[in-house]
Amino acid sequence: MTNSTVLAYAIDLLSVLLLALGLKGLSKVRSARSANGLAALAMGLAVAGLLIQQQLSLEAWIWIAVGTAVGGLAGLLTAQRVPMTAMPETVALFNGCGGMASLLVAVAVALYQSDTTGLVEQVSIIISVFVGAITFTGSVVAMGKLQGWIGTPGWTQSQVRHGVNIALAVAALVGAFGLPANPSGFPLWLLVGASSLLGIGVTLPIGGADMPVVISLLNSYSGVAAAAAGFVVGSQLLIVAGAMVGAAGLILTQVMCKAMNRSLVSVLFGGALGGATQVGGGGEEAGYTRITSCSAEECAMALETAERVVFVPGYGLAVAQAQHTLRELSKLLEANGTEVSYAIHPVAGRMPGHMNVLLAEADVPYEQLLEMDTINPEFPRTDVVIVLGANDVVNPDAKSDPNSPLYGMPVLEVDQARQVFVVKRSLGAGYAGIKNALFELPQTAMVFGDAKAVLNGLVSELREMGVGKKAA
Amino acid sequence: MSSLTEALWVLLLGSLLGLELIGKVPPTLHTPLMSVANAISGITVLASLTLIAQAGDNTILLALGAGSLAFALFNVIGGFLVTDRMLAMFSRKPTSPKSLSAK
Numbered sequence: 001m002t003n004s005t006v007l008a009y010a011i012d013l014l015s016v017l018l019l020a021l022g023l024k025g026l027s028k029v030r031s032a033r034s035a036n037g038l039a040a041l042a043m044g045l046a047v048a049g050l051l052i053q054q055q056l057s058l059e060a061w062i063w064i065a066v067g068t069a070v071g072g073l074a075g076l077l078t079a080q081r082v083p084m085t086a087m088p089e090t091v092a093l094f095n096g097c098g099g100m101a102s103l104l105v106a107v108a109v110a111l112y113q114s115d116t117t118g119l120v121e122q123v124s125i126i127i128s129v130f131v132g133a134i135t136f137t138g139s140v141v142a143m144g145k146l147q148g149w150i151g152t153p154g155w156t157q158s159q160v161r162h163g164v165n166i167a168l169a170v171a172a173l174v175g176a177f178g179l180p181a182n183p184s185g186f187p188l189w190l191l192v193g194a195s196s197l198l199g200i201g202v203t204l205p206i207g208g209a210d211m212p213v214v215i216s217l218l219n220s221y222s223g224v225a226a227a228a229a230g231f232v233v234g235s236q237l238l239i240v241a242g243a244m245v246g247a248a249g250l251i252l253t254q255v256m257c258k259a260m261n262r263s264l265v266s267v268l269f270g271g272a273l274g275g276a277t278q279v280g281g282g283g284e285e286a287g288y289t290r291i292t293s294c295s296a297e298e299c300a301m302a303l304e305t306a307e308r309v310v311f312v313p314g315y316g317l318a319v320a321q322a323q324h325t326l327r328e329l330s331k332l333l334e335a336n337g338t339e340v341s342y343a344i345h346p347v348a349g350r351m352p353g354h355m356n357v358l359l360a361e362a363d364v365p366y367e368q369l370l371e372m373d374t375i376n377p378e379f380p381r382t383d384v385v386i387v388l389g390a391n392d393v394v395n396p397d398a399k400s401d402p403n404s405p406l407y408g409m410p411v412l413e414v415d416q417a418r419q420v421f422v423v424k425r426s427l428g429a430g431y432a433g434i435k436n437a438l439f440e441l442p443q444t445a446m447v448f449g450d451a452k453a454v455l456n457g458l459v460s461e462l463r464e465m466g467v468g469k470k471a472a
Numbered sequence: 473m474s475s476l477t478e479a480l481w482v483l484l485l486g487s488l489l490g491l492e493l494i495g496k497v498p499p500t501l502h503t504p505l506m507s508v509a510n511a512i513s514g515i516t517v518l519a520s521l522t523l524i525a526q527a528g529d530n531t532i533l534l535a536l537g538a539g540s541l542a543f544a545l546f547n548v549i550g551g552f553l554v555t556d557r558m559l560a561m562f563s564r565k566p567t568s569p570k571s572l573s574a575k
Contacts, residue, residue, distance in 0.1 A: 019512060023493045026505050033559040036508055040552040043515065050518055054525035059534065063524055067538035071545030078546070079553035090554060091507050094514070098547040101516040104540035105523055108533055120476050219506055222513040227486070229519040231479060239479055240486035241515040247490025248509040252502060353503035360561035 004053055011049030012237045018042030019241055023248065029366070046237055084361050085318045087354060092143040092215045095222050099135025102128050102225035107192065109232050111184045119180075124231035126176045129188075130195045131225040137199030138218050142211050145203075152207065161205050162269075168198040202268065210267045212347070213256045217264075220249020256347065288427055288435065294445040296457035299386075299421050303458065304467055306383035306419075308339045310375065312412055313355050314348055316389010316424065322452035323362040326388065329459050330364070336467045341368045343375040343385075343412050345393040372412055379416035387414060387422045387438075389451045395436045405434060420444040423454045504558045511551025517544040 019042040025035025056064070075094075082090045106128035113121070144150035155161065171194035178187030206214055227242025257264050303309060311330065317323060330340045342364065348355040356369055370378075379385070387394055397404035398411045414420055420443055427439070427446075438444055447454050524537035 020489060020493060022508070023490075023505075023512075026501055026508055027493075029501065032501060032504060033556065036504070036552060036555045036559055039508055039512060043512070043517075043548055043552075046515065047517060047521065050521050050525075054522070056525055057529075059529060060524050060527065063534045063538040064521065064541065067520070067524075067541030068545055071542030072549050074542070075546040075548070075550030076553065079550045079557065082554065084558070087503060087507070087554075087558070090550075091503075091510055094507075094547045094551050094554075095510050097543040098510065098513045098516060101514070101520060101540040101544035101547065104536050104543065105516065105519040108523055108536035108540070111536075112530065112533055216506060219510050219513065222510070223490075226513050226516045226519075227483060229516050233519045233522040234475075234479075235518050235522065236479065236482045238515055238518050239482045240489075241512055243483050243486030244490035244493070245509045245513040247487045248493075248505070251491060252506055252509075255502065353501055353505075357503055357558050357561065360558075 008049050008053040011045055011052075015042040015046040015049065015237060016240050018045065019244065023244065046241075083321075084358055085321060086147075087357065088212055088215055089143045089146045092139045092146065092218070095215065095219050096136045096139025096143070098222040099132045099139065099218075099225050101132075102222070102229040103132030103136060103192070105229050106132060106232055107188065110179070110188050113184075121232060122180045124228050126179055126191065128225055128228035128232055129191055130172060130176065131221050131228060133192055133195035134199035134202070135218050135221045135225055137196045138203040138221075139215070141200050141203040142215050142218065145206075146211055150204070152205065161201065165198060165201045168194050168201055172198060206267065210262065213253055213262070213264070213267050216249055216253040216256055217268075218249075220246050220253060223247075223249055288439060290440045291427065292442075292445045293448060294421070296447060296449075296454055297461050299445070299447050299454075300458050300461035300465065302384050302419055302421070303333060303338070303386075304336065304462065304465055306333075306338055308378075308382050309333055309384045309386065310341050310343050310379070310382050310414075310417070312343045312345075312348075312385060312387045312390050312394060312414060313359065314345075314388060314390020314393065317451050318354070318358055318389075320389065320451035320453075322388070322450075322455050323358045323364075325452050325455040325459065327359075327362040327364055329455055329462070330368075332459060332462050332467055336462075341370050341375065341378075343372070343414075344369050345372055345390070345412055346410075348390060348393060372410060376413050379413050382417040383419060385414045385417040385420045387420065387424075388455075389424065391424070391436055392434075394438055395434075396441075397434075397437045401437070414438065415441055415443075418443065421447055423447045423449065423451055425450060504555050507551055507555040507558065511548055511555060514544045514547030514551060517541060517548060520544050 018038050022035045022039030022042060025031040025038060078090065078093070106125045109121075110125050110129070141150060145152075172191055175187045175191030175194060179191060203214060223242045223245030225242070227239050227246060230236070230238030230242055253264065257267065311326060313323075313326065317326065333340050342359060344355050359369060360366075392406060394412050394414045395404070395406055396411070396413070396415045398406040398409045399413070401407060415438055420438065420441070422439060422444060424446060426448065439446060520537050520541035524534060524541065527533035527537055
């Protein structure tokens with residue numbers, strides 16, 4: 001062992017240690033930010049260690065500089081510009097690019113491998129290409145669906161898609177088996193093409209509600225792709241880090257599925273919920289008979305006299321970018337002596353923790369964000385609940401109606417509160433595509449409109465009533 | 473073959489480490505965690521750099537390496553920065569004097 005090899009080993013070990021500490025630190029709010037820095041430092045160390053070890057030519061340095069400038073700048077700009085509401089899409093995009101990187105490395109090695117390339121490398125190349133390609137196209141489709149650029153084509157909801165996907169998987173398999181005999185020819189491109197199309201074919205039928213689960217799963221895949229790339233270039237550090245991320249993604253995926261009462265199998269193969277299995281009235285505004293609607297003014301009056309108010313933010317709030325207006329409203333109420341809290345369902349905002357991030361951006365105190373298990377017993381002594389663009393997570397059918405597709409999903413028991421206002425743009429169904437029994441309860445009133453517009457209305461109504469002036 | 477066995481052990485232990493580290497995280501931190509895990513998966517930069525280092529003067533290989541380096545770095549740098557942006561919001565929250573004085 002030369003000195004530089006020893007140094008490289010030491011650096012590798014140190015980076016693994018720091019990566020592990022970084023992931024560990026992210027499990028506590030207080031240490032999370034420094035943990036993120038630690039992980040970033042570990043990454044920098046790993047890169048530095050590699051550069052020390054390799055004897056790089058001037059030409060290599062130039063190419064590295066070009067790649068770094070392009071990728072680094074794009075990452076920097078994206079990270080700064082992207083709005084907080086678009087977090088799931090952004091993670092999907094980054095993730096897809098990670099898959100693409102593994103794919104490119106594997107393709108390059110496959111094209112120029114020597115005759116001595118062993119079976120292990122061959123298999124690693126195949127896995128890296130296959131998983132990398134699926135991660136890339138799957139992530140891009142997931143991002144497109146979340147952004148609303150891509151819809152759910154009709155044929156993807158029929159049984160045809162299983163046939164198409166199986167055909168693609170077989171094609172990929174044929175390419176994989178042909179690869180060792182003819183490393184740089186047709187089989188490689190067949191594998192790349194079929195895997196890419198398979199990524200699209202599997203992601204396209206999945207509805208928007210399940211997209212975060214898919215992103216999390218793809219996140220896990222990109223770890224697997226990285227680990228496979230580690231086998232290809234013979235880097236243990238890469239294998240460790242890839243395996244850690246793969247395991248992390250799997251755990252997160254499981255957590256999300258559990259919170260949504262969906263099994264991973266039905267997410268992946270069941271098609272979009274509500275599209276294929278239209279339950280009850282379904283569709284737009286169908287099936288509701290006893291709806292009470294009211295104006296922002298009436299809602300404001302109820303708020304003025306309430307002692308305890310709970311907000312239930314959902315995806316609609318995120319879409320309307322209304323988190324700052326919501327904070328303004330709750331400040332007014334607090335100044336009026338009202339006890340305000342926010343009930344956060346585990347999958348509110350379509351991604352665990354997404355709502356917390358949004359509300360944190362609007363300076364909502366951390367203690368006011370209550371998780372489902374904490375807030376549920378509090379609803380009976382709550383005067384007013386305001387549901388903002390959430391639907392399925394407050395559906396009481398999930399507790400009481402065994403025939404409901406949501407049955408068994410943990411929900412926020414807002415129906416226990418004295419009065420419920422639901423702010424919603426229309427009576428359209430939620431992601432699960434089913435009717436919400438909450439809307440027909442006698443204590444529920446609907447306030448129709450965009451979440452931000454309604455909240456603005458409430459703020460000005462309360463100001464007119466002189467609420468919040470006392471404290472000032 | 474010993475290097476393969478070694479690599480497989482590394483794979484196994486790495487997976488177990490990941491499961492153990494990530495098992496106990498509050499839902500609040502799931503999005504940042506996902507984002508940070510995603511940034512770490514960009515560690516493929518190492519593979520890209522190795523590829524470039526060993527490419528010699530093969531221009532196609534160098535270009536493929538640089539392309540994959542760009543994609544991986546986009547993932548790494550974007551991932552860490554975006555996570556930091558999210559976490560920066562959490563950290564300034566617990567000390568919000570306004571809400572206390574308003575009560």
